[in-house]
Amino acid sequence: MQISQTEMEKRIVRYGELKPCRTAFIDAHTPGSNQKENFTIIGGGVSESADQHVHIKDTPGFNIGAAGQPPKCRNSLHSHRTAEVFFVLKGRWRFFWGRWGNAGEVVLEEGDIFNIPTGIFRGFENIGTDYGMIMAILGGDDAGGGVIWAPQVIEDARDHGLVLGENGKLYDTKKGQSLPDGIKPMPLLTEEELKAFPETPVQEVVRDYVARYWDLMALAQKAPAKVIGEKALLRDKPGFEVELLTRGSIPEAAYVNERHEVLMVMRGHWELAWDGGASVLAPGDTCAVPPGLQHSLVPAMTGEASLYRVVATGEKAGRTWRG
Template sequence: MTPQDMEARIVRYGDLRPCRTAFIDAHTPGSDQKENFTIIGGGVSESADQHVHITIPHGFNIGAAGQPPKCRNSLHSHRTAEVFFVLKGRWRFFWGRRGDAGEVVLEQGDIFDIPTGIFRGFENIGDDYGMIMAILGGDDAGGGVIWAPQVIEDAADHGLVLSEKGKLYDTKAGRSLPEGERPMPVLSEAELKTFPEPTTMQVVGGYVRRYWDLVAISDKAPARVIGETAIIRDKPGFDVDFLTRPSARTEAASHDRPAVLMPVRGHWRIGWDGGAATLAPGDTMSVPEALAYTATPSMSGEAALYRVVGTDDPAGQTWKG
């Protein structure tokens, strides 16, 4: 494969194209400055304005959220897996019907495998623009987002209406629901009671892993962070590995499905028969299935990288209490 062919499968951090109207809370004060990025796959964006960088099916989606300080993403749930790792900044994740059941603060490189079926949100509590990377299970990411009722109601007060088909319409811009199409109904009280309210202690111990802990255990071989027999035992439709300088190998690896490489720290040289490319933090690279490649740090200093490869598992762990 030529370097030109592979460059088409790399999304550089500086080339990311944000969408500022991706979700129903895009006009709600406190959430109206966030930027959504859809890097691989269609994700769960509700806006026709969302740009998709790589459309090749991987069995999962890669996206990102960029937010200035004090900006938050409203409470929502997914039917498939949602995994975040922090690329830049300091973030507070919170969950529960009202967002007060539990919370955890994550720093650069920390990873959070959020169980399906729980309302969750997040906010940038750092001092600068922050970025979190997201992995969503399934090629269609489970058919969209389930919003907490108050999010839908607040959005309507600011001109945004979500259709029952999951499409967003900005009434302030003169866009109304098509004839015969109804707005997305809010969940009933009976439906809301089916969404668990786990505590901080219940969630953090099983679903959060800290960057420096992963660095410590990947000193001889890549650490399997998420997977059936991994540190976080889950089957979300993909495996997540963590590579550092000591665990990087010059021997080539290959997979029976496309692999996605996302550096957290340092610069990484990705080599294959026919060429090589260098990735920096924030870059995302899709390696074709069956292509043998090497991943090694290209400069001295700290280096860490997350690798994602799809599996046949459909959705991810649902909270069971």
């Protein structure tokens, strides 16, 4: 298999070329959340707005996205039917969860990764001093069918002019928009339905779902650190596997992966070479490597170098697995 330089560059999304959407979700007008920027890098993501730009539309069995927020900006409580994994690219972030967001919280630093338990309400906030960015991996080609919002989020949004239709689309009453004929507002979850969303203890979350960057760097000195997978540090089968590679754990020779592979650079510059060309990936860049392509990775500079490698497993994305 061979791919030209031009074709492969179309499969690389540069950090500096990311196109944000500021109206992606229902809390886009809600004070405290109205400065969010959402990015859809690979796949359609879960945006509720037609304004969302999609960089690479084809999905490899999962979606890649990102969220950028200034200090003190937060993302409102929501849930997903499939996996949602974040790693911190820039800044310092507080993740919180539960029906009211007070069941527990954890603070993540740059490089830390969080495999958020499926089926719980979760939110996050930039608690750093500068603009921050977190990268996201969402399970499934359709990212689990959208977002499930805590009832108070929908009510707050309505008070600030945004209405979510039962079709999963947003309508901005401040712009004169209204629900189309035959489309009703998204119904609020009932108290009975809310009982299905667990209040996961903080000790369990920190133990089973969070991996710290410098721990992974130590594990990846001679071989890739298996971060998420059936036999990984965070044992799970979300439809994809995640590894951390560093300078000491890169493959010694070019290799071929018969499954979809996505490279997400955390630190340093990496030279990606393939049968047909070569390119340098920088921090924040995302590259979708097609199955069957022989390729190699080499740090292009001295100093710290790390990247997350995400590989599709072919399994149907589902609820978090424990065993």
